[in-house]
Amino acid sequence: MTDGTIITLISLGVTFLFMLGVPVFLVIAYWVIGCSFVLNLTLDNLGAELLNVFNKGFALLAMPLFILTGDLINKSGIARRLSDFAYACLGWLRGGLAMASLGACGLFAAISGSNSATTATIGSMLHPEMVKGGYDERFSAATAAAGGTVGIIIPPSIIFIVYGFLMNLPISDLFVAGILPGALMVIGMQFACWIICRMNGWGYLIPLQLNRVLKTAFGAWLGFFAIGLVLWGIYTGKFSPTEAAGVTVGFCIIAGLLSWVVSRMFRLDGTKPWNEKSYLSMLVVEGFTIPEIPGIVMRSAQITGILAPLIAISVVMQQILSLLGAQEVIGDFLTSMGGYYPVLFTAMLIVFFSGMILESLPVTIILAPILAPIAASVGVDPVHFSVIFLVGASIGFITPPYGLNLYVASGVTGVPYFRLLKYTVPYLIALISVWVLVSLVPDLALALLPNR
Template identity: 35%
Template sequence: MTVALILLLVLLLLLLVGFPIAFSLAMAAVAALLSKGTIPLTVVPQRLFTATDSFILLAVPFFVLAGELMQHGGISRRLVNFASDLLGWISGGLALVSIASAAFFAAISGSSAATTAAIGGVMYPEMRQRGYKPDFTAVVQAVGGTLGVVIPPSIPLIIYGVITGASIGDLFLAGIIPGLLGAAVYMAVAWKMAGKLGYKTMQRSSLKKTWHSFREASWGLLMPVIILGGIYGGVFTPTEAAVVAVVYALLVGFFIYKELNWKNFYSMLVKSGLTSAMIMLLIATASLFTWIMTIENIPQAITGAILSMTESKLVFLLLVNMVFLIAGMFLDTVAIILLLIPIFFPIALQLGVDPVHFGVIAVFNLAVGQMTPPFGVCLFVSSGVSGVSLEKLFKAVLPYLLAAFILILLLTYVPSLSLGILELFAKSI
């Protein structure tokens, strides 16, 4: 128990003083091994290498690169134009356009921060120019950005699948309805808020103009169809789908929209490499950390403690929601999945929770955590894009959070909202 105490105390101490989480995990693990004294430190590089030596994990850097290529290749602007023609005539239409565009872009990027930055960079100046308040405008970008980790392809869902062995294809498919529901609920809240604030509508676009913007955006809209269609059609694996996404993004950016060139392509490679390296380092160090937790029987102790309090699946899922929501306020999404899923997943299986449903619940909670004060990453990104202070965003996001909490309960206790599409697909084939 002493080793477990040292492991957790060193981690908490390093996080409190502001150490990066990947290094905090590694140093806590090393401190625990030194205190144990019976395991040589040569195990550290072995565990780090083993954690990342996975064909499936190759999907992460490729999806990161595909998102970068789509973001800078003209896709985000065309998606915004199409969404604007569809929804701009409704009261507070530009707020709805922002969230709808984020949902479209989420089906390309797999990242909440990238979605917030890409759509916010286009929509924030446009909304401000049309008289929308800064805090209302900025928070809409943050809320829409959270859809990036729910709507497939989703990097957190990939990592969840790697850890648990759940089918990544099934996880992608199960994330579609919750993601679209999230978009619809957030759009409803934005519409209600816009009506109270008296924002005017834009002129309704003609059918001809809408058709033109659809054709312009169709190359971006086609990408998630190719990815999911290829996976479920048995054409390629999720990892191979990520490579296909990169090739597709390159062809669209260089030869169709012609907004990519070799200079910005190099900068995107560098940025994607840095982002991927950060994620992979986090996966490696978290694997080392969870390995030590396992040999010290920490997950088993937590499992026993939880099952001694309740054996009700409903109560357990409520507890999971609370834990993941709170964790999402403070830590990176990938880090939370790597740390908490090995603890809660065995309990979920023991209580009869479907692995795919559990993954969707966990990731949706973490998505909401990204717009929850005090450290919601999408709020930070939106604040950086807009210049609006975090204090103002914290107040403006409250109506969306209330709606999100209700939606979490709905997704938790109505499994068919995520699993129903799997059953329909199984029947169709």
């Protein structure tokens, strides 16, 4: 039996395990170990390569810190204030609460950098409110799932950190390049949401009141400050993305602890800023206590403990694929397409269909080192391609059969997975439209970058 036949059998076997629901990390690990034996690579080499990923991965330190940031702003009540502001701005439109939830996803993503955290937080907060407001429960759950797609595009972004680490690109440039495409994704989904809600008459309207908008904006000042702190520090070069993550965590801890002390000292209800007469209540949020911090850190560590080994084993998988000649095969196929646009759109199709069956992290780690050099060879700017690649990967969060955000939204809302699929279609159309637009207009990704 030839080596190629054995590797094919191993690949079919792990595919079957994946279909049975075996965790992706174990599926990739089984494939890597099996192929290592076939290629006569020792397990010592495998262990050394796994350790080497993190020895060279200073940028990856930002990942657990941004995950922790998302948990902190959720626990402290900052996320609730941001969603209140979005609703005050959009509640006067048909479907305003659903559009506000999408806006809140964008604001939350601008601090946390995680798609699943965005979906879980906004979905658990606003899904009950949307159902009470007359929205179909399937639509409201699908809205939370779709809104979470911007979690990895609007900076800071965990997956941009991984991409920059893999492709040796400045992470700060990638963060800035994601701002306009992320905003367009939110606007595109809000437009689709508005159309669907008008067709079905969903949602109760509230009057647009300048006083309410200003009060909720003032009440959300801690969230806006955290967003501004990250973007200002990275854009001006005052600190690296890793340092920005540490600064943001420190700010969120201080804000949460001080808010708890002040709210208890003055007997404030920090959850409803527009209903309070005291401006002091709008300055603070619900907050948390010191004994609660270990529990918050533990939840973040659990997520990091899932992602970090997956990154390491996927890097080794990519190395084995290189030894097997996968890069040359895909490269020859893409270059046979012709020029700039045929190569670009073929690469986009590969990313899209891969995102349907894999999470964005393994898609990025496996395909980016293969597709990015080929795209660069036909003239695609590396930073522009990073945005194209990751917007495409983010769409995979709401495309079956994988659709991670659909599982997350189903879990936090109680709506069965398959009942969400119908209402993801308008959001898919909106996201794909934005994706194509970003690919055709490089300035949407590069305009904010200095020296471009």
